[in-house]
Amino acid sequence: MKLKLNNTFTKNLPADPIKENIVRQVNNACFSYTNPTPCSSPSIIHFSKEMLLNLGLELQDVQTKEYVNIFSGNSIAPNTTPFAMCYGGHQFGHWAGQLGDGRAINLFEINHNNQQWAIQLKGAGKTPYSRSADGLAVLRSSIREYLCSEAMHHLGVPTTRALNLVLSGDQVLRDILYNGHAAYEKGAIVTRVAPSFIRFGNFQIVSVRKEYENLKKLADYTITHFFSHLGTPNKEAYIAFFQEVAEKTMDMIVHWERVGFVHGVMNTDNMSILGLTIDYGPYGWLENYDSNWTPNTTDKEHRRYRFGNQAPIAFWNLYQLANALYPLIEDAKALEDILNKWEKTYYIKHHKMMLEKLGLSNSKENNSSLIADLKKLLEESEIDMTLFFRQLSLFDGKHEQEFIKIILACSYSENFAQYETAWLDWLSIYANEILNTNNPNRKAEMDATNPKYVLRNYMAQLAIDEADKGNYEVIESLFELLKHPYDEQTEHEKWFAKRPDWAKHKVGCSMLSCSS
Numbered sequence: 048m049k050l051k052l053n054n055t056f057t058k059n060l061p062a063d064p065i066k067e068n069i070v071r072q073v074n075n076a077c078f079s080y081t082n083p084t085p086c087s088s089p090s091i092i093h094f095s096k097e098m099l100l101n102l103g104l105e106l107q108d109v110q111t112k113e114y115v116n117i118f119s120g121n122s123i124a125p126n127t128t129p130f131a132m133c134y135g136g137h138q139f140g141h142w143a144g145q146l147g148d149g150r151a152i153n154l155f156e157i158n159h160n161n162q163q164w165a166i167q168l169k170g171a172g173k174t175p176y177s178r179s180a181d182g183l184a185v186l187r188s189s190i191r192e193y194l195c196s197e198a199m200h201h202l203g204v205p206t207t208r209a210l211n212l213v214l215s216g217d218q219v220l221r222d223i224l225y226n227g228h229a230a231y232e233k234g235a236i237v238t239r240v241a242p243s244f245i246r247f248g249n250f251q252i253v254s255v256r257k258e259y260e261n262l263k264k265l266a267d268y269t270i271t272h273f274f275s276h277l278g279t280p281n282k283e284a285y286i287a288f289f290q291e292v293a294e295k296t297m298d299m300i301v302h303w304e305r306v307g308f309v310h311g312v313m314n315t316d317n318m319s320i321l322g323l324t325i326d327y328g329p330y331g332w333l334e335n336y337d338s339n340w341t342p343n344t345t346d347k348e349h350r351r352y353r354f355g356n357q358a359p360i361a362f363w364n365l366y367q368l369a370n371a372l373y374p375l376i377e378d379a380k381a382l383e384d385i386l387n388k389w390e391k392t393y394y395i396k397h398h399k400m401m402l403e404k405l406g407l408s409n410s411k412e413n414n415s416s417l418i419a420d421l422k423k424l425l426e427e428s429e430i431d432m433t434l435f436f437r438q439l440s441l442f443d444g445k446h447e448q449e450f451i452k453i454i455l456a457c458s459y460s461e462n463f464a465q466y467e468t469a470w471l472d473w474l475s476i477y478a479n480e481i482l483n484t485n486n487p488n489r490k491a492e493m494d495a496t497n498p499k500y501v502l503r504n505y506m507a508q509l510a511i512d513e514a515d516k517g518n519y520e521v522i523e524s525l526f527e528l529l530k531h532p533y534d535e536q537t538e539h540e541k542w543f544a545k546r547p548d549w550a551k552h553k554v555g556c557s558m559l560s561c562s563s
Contacts, residue, residue: 070177124154169236169238246319255371329558442474
């Protein structure tokens with residue numbers, strides 16, 4: 048196995064001088080050298096061929112003991128020094144101080160075909176940032192992250208990727224509902240891959256601690272390696288850097304809204320500086336359209352990270368990043384101008400996205416009321432978001448009464464009949480817009496925007512339940528299905544359906560905890 052190593056992070060940024068792997072506050076450093084905790088009998092239960100090839104590795108590598116040992120944390124690749132990052136963050140709106148990679152260990156970087164990739168193990172053991180945790184992860188959460196990382200990529204959503212899903216062979220104690228009933232579960236490790244895992248929180252921690260030299264080093268490193276088109280790092284480049292991070296974050300949020308994804312834990316330490324979806328914990332997709340839905344049991348009361356609040360939270364998080372970068376820039380107006388523009392541009396991009404979902408991207412009308420009325424109807428009549436938008440491309444603008452039957456089949460409501468007149472009125476207005484725009488490619492464009500298949504929580508739970516029995520066929524089936532979410536795949540039509548009744552209140556099929 049040949050690894051094309053290129054370890055830029057550890058070469059360019061300050062290391063924690065303490066080598067002992069004990070939980071502590073780490074000052075004046077961006078990372079701590081930390082080796083994974085060996086596991087008893089690791090085995091790879093699934094891997095992504097696409098990501099394997101992206102890294103310059105070969106299929107036969109996966110069959111080797113060397114590969115299994117390196118990507119389970121049982122051995123360290125030659126000429127590499129694993130490490131955990133130091134960062135802070137706001138959790139649920141409150142500054143939490145130092146957080147860091149509590150259950151993630153960065154192995155090395157690979158450069159292949161002029162693309163840099165950072166390789167990280169999630170669930171490979173304790174680090175100096177683990178606080179009271181063990182740094183391990185269980186099979187259920189690892190399956191969810193592994194499948195979702197790749198599913199999001201194929202949906203066209205900016206995301207971190209996944210290479211391997213490894214069973215550790217060890218048991219891990221977890222309290223899945225935080226109700227005092229802890230139990231042992233199968234341990235697992237996910238190999239996560241991204242150009243970089245730097246977060247908003249990496250900048251926040253050094254800025255809050257007034258480690259301004261390290262703040263500059265981190266900003267310069269990030270610009271040089273991931274925003275090199277901005278030129279030599281200086282005040283103007285820092286401002287342009289913040290603007291690009293803001294734009295990338297906005298694009299990510301609009302994609303989430305397009306496919307109905309809810310992250311669930313949009314703390315600043317879970318925000319990628321590259322605008323990637325990162326840290327798949329209690330996430331979910333909207334089933335019945337509900338702007339107030341959150342998949343996170345911890346967020347159940349205040350619903351800070353609900354579907355309809357993700358854009359405002361992204362803005363709030365960017366404001367915190369602006370505060371962190373301010374010591375480098377010392378120009379509040381420049382940062383405020385970017386944030387003020389962000390709010391206005393977001394609404395423009397969100398509106399454009401909604402027009403594309405409706406097949407009205409070339410309409411001469413604004414259609415704001417059409418969109419607002421639709422969202423209201425979807426919510427009130429409890430319409431499955433994925434099913435509705437995918438089938439809307441079938442509406443020919445002429446047979447409203449017939450299409451009502453399709454909408455009814457997408458509803459979870461027991462009182463759909465009371466909304467039928469409102470739906471007919473909306474369809475009539477929409478039909479008029481379809482005829483006026485006269486777009487011959489409408490169906491193809493809508494089907495390329497509205498996925499047919501997403502990773503609903505109950506689907507992931509079915510894979511988890513089977514994997515607990517040692518059967519990984521559902522993981523493989525879903526992995527392949529979700530590689531082509533916009534294709535019809537009629538042989539997999541069973542997955543194009545509403546959430547089954549049995550899944551409404553089953554643990555893991557609706558709201559989830561942060562338990563890993």
